[in-house]
Amino acid sequence: MTGEAGLPRPASPVLHVDLDQFLAAVEMLRDPSLVGRPVVVGGRGDPSLRGVVSTASYEARAYGVGSGTPLRVAARKCPDAVFLPVDFAAYEAVSARVFDAIRSLEWGGVPVLVQVLGWDEAFVGLGPDAVAPEPVEEIAARIRARVLEAEQLTCCVGIGDNKLQAKLATGFAKPRPGEPGEGRVEGPGVHRLSDQTWFPVMGARPARALWGIGAKIAQRLAAIDVHTVEDLARADPHRLADAFGPTTGPWLRRLGRGVDPSPVDPTPWVARGHGREETFQDDLTDWADVAAEVARIARRVVADIHAEGRPALRVEIKVRYANFFTLTRSHKLPAPSDDPDLLAAEAVALLERVEQGRPVRLLGVRLEMTAPG
DNA sequence: TCTGGGGTCCTAGGACCC
């Protein structure tokens, strides 16, 4: 069986697992007194500093605080919230254990395939030739039970005929924030979308609801009179290709029709590159400081790529001025290098290609690595 | 009330080459 692009298609349903309020939930496990309270995890955990919310607990979401809300705004909307800093190492450790627990599950006598998407999400599926004997809803229930048993965390599961459908189905399974002062309102925990229910459920929803369509693409679609998922499915493919290009156009059309030929790919993640960026609490005005900070950040990134054992092939810097205007400059190296002095000097040299003298709010350095192996 | 940090992929224009 082949999909639209001639790629193998999942023969069995796909599941998407999404941990509930993950960062806040980990913090509640460490400090049970937080349970039931509005908890905001983000930045340095100090709402008087620059930063945004990474995860808000459902109690905090009831006050209109969500991912991406500036911490200062969150503190105004929900003054009683507990603010906590992002603890990368803690979430990574719990996340790894959760997905290991899911990987230990079998489905029809065969280990499941797990494709991790981030700290708190994964697709779960079977190989292309495997056939699941039991109803997929039973697997969903076993995943939720295993995650709860192993790590005392709750999660939701979406089921679909492909990854796109499974990912969107999870949204219907999720709890919702209640009224301010209340806790969460439980959702069903599991929801299933399929080729049969795609248009009845999704057709009238805005195209923006699709995974991969953001505000900008939605706006450009509206300009060619495509507003809903069904509009997108019915749109003239040539018109989409003209407006969005030969790759993005057909991909948008597939999104509208609920088609996704990509398999669940359990191959461990290999980063193309690593970068670090830093927003300064006070804008930098002295460009000697700017150069020194770029060199410092570059050396940290070099340490990151040393951990992978792959040299850098391209150096990129990012400069965000106080007015939020942001630009990047990059340079391909004549030969791969992992030399901290050389790479820091390359990063600093790129500063010569931006306008200097204006106050700087953020600096970033990114190193692209050679392919592994 | 200002707007994080870590990534990926796609597009588009110019350079350069045949």
Add this chain to the structure above:
DNA sequence: TCTGGGGTCCTAGGACCC
């Protein structure tokens, strides 16, 4: 006379997602 046309590499920026 007017100024090919395709392919690839490099760079900058845009858009999206978690």
